[in-house]
Amino acid sequence: MAEPLLDISEFRMYFHTEKGVVKAVDGVDLTVHEGEVVGLVGESGCGKSVTSLSVMGLVPQPPGKVEGGSIRLTGKDLTHLRQREWQRIRGNDISMIFQEPMTSLNPVFTIGDQIVEALQKHQKISKKEAKKRAGEALKEVGISRKGILGEYPHQLSGGMRQRVMIAMAMVCRPKLLIADEPTTALDVTIQAQILDLMRRLNEETGTAILMITHDLGVVAEMCDRVVVMYAGEVVEKADVKTLFQDPRHPYTQGLLKSIPQLDKRFDRLYSIPGNVPDPRKMPEGCRFSPRCEFAKDICMTQKPDLLDLGKSHFSRCWLHDEKKGDADRDPITVTT
Amino acid sequence: MLIPVLIGMSVITFFIVHAIPGSPAKALLGERASPEALHQLEEKMGLNDPLYIQYFNYIKNLLQGDLGTSIQTGQPVSEEIIPYLAATFELALFAMVIAVFFGVNLGIFSAWRQNSSVDYLSMVIALIGVSMPVFWLGLMEQWIFAQELAWFPSSGRLDSRLFFEPVTHFYFLDALIQGDFVVLQDALKHMVLPAVALGTIPMAIIARMTRSSMLEVLRSDYIRTARAKGVGELLIIYKHALKNALIPIVTVFGLQMGLLLGGAILTETIFSWPGVGRYLYDAIHARDYAVVQSGILVVATIFVLINLIVDLLYAWIDPRIQYGKE
Numbered sequence: 001m002a003e004p005l006l007d008i009s010e011f012r013m014y015f016h017t018e019k020g021v022v023k024a025v026d027g028v029d030l031t032v033h034e035g036e037v038v039g040l041v042g043e044s045g046c047g048k049s050v051t052s053l054s055v056m057g058l059v060p061q062p063p064g065k066v067e068g069g070s071i072r073l074t075g076k077d078l079t080h081l082r083q084r085e086w087q088r089i090r091g092n093d094i095s096m097i098f099q100e101p102m103t104s105l106n107p108v109f110t111i112g113d114q115i116v117e118a119l120q121k122h123q124k125i126s127k128k129e130a131k132k133r134a135g136e137a138l139k140e141v142g143i144s145r146k147g148i149l150g151e152y153p154h155q156l157s158g159g160m161r162q163r164v165m166i167a168m169a170m171v172c173r174p175k176l177l178i179a180d181e182p183t184t185a186l187d188v189t190i191q192a193q194i195l196d197l198m199r200r201l202n203e204e205t206g207t208a209i210l211m212i213t214h215d216l217g218v219v220a221e222m223c224d225r226v227v228v229m230y231a232g233e234v235v236e237k238a239d240v241k242t243l244f245q246d247p248r249h250p251y252t253q254g255l256l257k258s259i260p261q262l263d264k265r266f267d268r269l270y271s272i273p274g275n276v277p278d279p280r281k282m283p284e285g286c287r288f289s290p291r292c293e294f295a296k297d298i299c300m301t302q303k304p305d306l307l308d309l310g311k312s313h314f315s316r317c318w319l320h321d322e323k324k325g326d327a328d329r330d331p332i333t334v335t336t
Numbered sequence: 337m338l339i340p341v342l343i344g345m346s347v348i349t350f351f352i353v354h355a356i357p358g359s360p361a362k363a364l365l366g367e368r369a370s371p372e373a374l375h376q377l378e379e380k381m382g383l384n385d386p387l388y389i390q391y392f393n394y395i396k397n398l399l400q401g402d403l404g405t406s407i408q409t410g411q412p413v414s415e416e417i418i419p420y421l422a423a424t425f426e427l428a429l430f431a432m433v434i435a436v437f438f439g440v441n442l443g444i445f446s447a448w449r450q451n452s453s454v455d456y457l458s459m460v461i462a463l464i465g466v467s468m469p470v471f472w473l474g475l476m477e478q479w480i481f482a483q484e485l486a487w488f489p490s491s492g493r494l495d496s497r498l499f500f501e502p503v504t505h506f507y508f509l510d511a512l513i514q515g516d517f518v519v520l521q522d523a524l525k526h527m528v529l530p531a532v533a534l535g536t537i538p539m540a541i542i543a544r545m546t547r548s549s550m551l552e553v554l555r556s557d558y559i560r561t562a563r564a565k566g567v568g569e570l571l572i573i574y575k576h577a578l579k580n581a582l583i584p585i586v587t588v589f590g591l592q593m594g595l596l597l598g599g600a601i602l603t604e605t606i607f608s609w610p611g612v613g614r615y616l617y618d619a620i621h622a623r624d625y626a627v628v629q630s631g632i633l634v635v636a637t638i639f640v641l642i643n644l645i646v647d648l649l650y651a652w653i654d655p656r657i658q659y660g661k662e
């Protein structure tokens with residue numbers, strides 16, 4: 001296989017706070033190939049945003065500190081770049097859009113100015129040309145109303161603002177777009193439109209997308225491959241079909257069981273028992289063990305590795321280990 | 337808005353001034369003037385008319401642009417006040433520039449390096465600045481920089497030995513127009529101490545406001561968006577963050593400029609600055625009604641104008657504010 005566009009390997013980002021060390025990201029392996037849409041899922045606080053902000057170099061350091069591993073963009077390690085170099089990459093090679101469209105645009109500058117700024121930062125073009133390109137970028141995301149370039153963010157709805165954010169992120173044709181829960185704050189119908197738009201842009205421009213979400217429905221609709229995170233670690237990754245049909249990690253199975261299903265609407269909705277561990281006091285051994293119905297002695301003391309199950313399917317669980325784990329008790333596959 | 341405020345101001349100043357005990361005729365003629373002479377003069381000045389008649393006469397003249405005549409010099413106040421007004425303006429302008437420039441930058445720097453030793457140091461300076469009375473600072477400056485070190489002159493606007501024919505009465509402007517750099521330099525030397533004394537408190541207050549406002553703005557989502565676009569740190573701070581942070585700073589600025597006018601009067605007294613403060617001070621002693629009334633009215637008008645400018649600034653900074661389009 002060709003060299004991946006983005007290659008995060010054994011990456012660790014800790015926060016050194018007054019109350020202790022928060023191991024927000026503690027060993028994340030993840031790749032995104034050119035043109036691919038990869039989903040990053042997990043419960044709130046598992047480190048999805050910190051992972052994606054690390055790729056942009058936007059984690060405040062301090063309190064954050066890179067404690068190991070690497071993030072490579074087409075082979076080049078980003079973890080120790082200087083500000084100047086970061087500024088050349090951000091918005092140009094990698095762009096990012098965020099969860100809160102209402103507050104993500106600067107209220108005192110016009111839409112046009114904000115897109116033009118992104119363009120002129122990275123390309124030597126005239127203001128006039130940049131304005132024209134900004135208008136085209138907005139058309140691309142489905143905003144063609146006249147005078148939009150001169151409007152201010154408060155004149156637009158949330159869905160429109162997210163479109164503007166996407167136009168701004170895409171205007172320099174980045175190789176990778178990171179979308180951190182881009183639809184969470186939007187109405188359901190608008191959500192679907194935004195997802196459609198992103199998928200279309202991915203197909204038309206070839207920009208790869210790293211899609212962060214806690215919504216498996218979004219993953220099913222959008223992604224080629226999925227990475228599941230739990231408590232700062234990657235616990236399972238596979239292509240979308242495999243993950244939905246043959247989830248191997250007990251956490252992933254729990255996540256899938258908790259998706260509401262139309263044909264079973266009279267059942268009580270399943271939810272994984274227990275709570276996400278306190279990031280300052282991670283459980284020893286497998287971090288999911290306090291909540292896992294299959295937990296064994298070894299799970300409490302030793303940490304399982306991310307095991308290769310073949311066909312690019314990986315899972316971090318003792319159950320898959322023939323020698324140490326008990327293969328017979330490999331949980332039954334849930335089919336959806 | 338402007339008109340009712342000014343009418344109100346004119347009523348208040350008129351009656352306050354007339355409530356000051358003592359008669360202007362007496363002040364003019366001296367304690368030992370004969371009662372007949374006093375009476376004659378009071379009659380001539382209209383001081384024996386009922387108050388409301390005096391007030392209407394005053395307003396009538398005012399509307400014709402006549403601010404009255406000084407009873408001390410016999411000159412029209414509208415002409416006489418100009419050099420004093422220019423002197424005060426020049427002083428206030430320098431103080432304001434000092435306050436805004438250093439205040440905003442100190443605040444930005446503190447916010448940018450939050451909790452660093454530089455941050456603590458500048459906030460301690462700001463705290464000292466806020467708690468220092470103008471007159472005390474002025475006197476300390478005079479003592480250290482004028483008397484002990486003799487770096488700057490201790491009083492006046494210009495060395496009296498310099499020959500200088502003011503046109504606009506803004507000395508800096510005049511000196512520049514006439515290309516007189518000796519005067520320019522001397523005027524600058526005279527300006528430093530009073531302007532610093534007057535500008536320190538507003539500077540400190542603006543610095544603190546800027547810091548807290550910037551800290552909040554720098555945490556906001558759109559700053560993260562700007563960083564994600566690749567915008568450099570300097571532009572992030574001075575373009576993206578500052579324009580947003582300015583909104584509360586402008587409020588403070590407006591309030592401080594009002595106080596600055598008050599402070600100007602104290603500063604003028606300490607540094608023998610020939611401004612409106614001194615003009616009014618002398619007029620009050622002489623019971624020079626016309627001067628006191630008109631002088632206060634002029635200052636009040638300026639105050640109102642400053643507030644108007646502040647409102648316009650808001651609209652310019654924040655597109656969400658639109659006047660008349662509620």
Ligand SMILES: Nc1ncnc2c1ncn2[C@@H]1O[C@H](COP(=O)(O)OP(=O)(O)OP(=O)(O)O)[C@@H](O)[C@H]1O
Binds near residue numbers: 050063
């Ligand atoms: N600046 C910071 N200082 C200290 N701790 C932080 C900081 N930023 C994030 N964290 C911690 O890192 C952990 C991971 O946070 P992160 O925002 O990545 O979660 P997430 O998976 O994106 O959750 P959500 O779905 O709620 O967005 C959390 O425990 C959070 O408290």
Ligand code: SF4
Binds near residue numbers: 288
């Ligand atoms: S390692 Fe053990 S505790 Fe962890 S998920 Fe697997 S079975 Fe459960």
Ligand SMILES: [Mg+2]
Binds near residue numbers: 050180
């Ligand atoms: Mg998040």
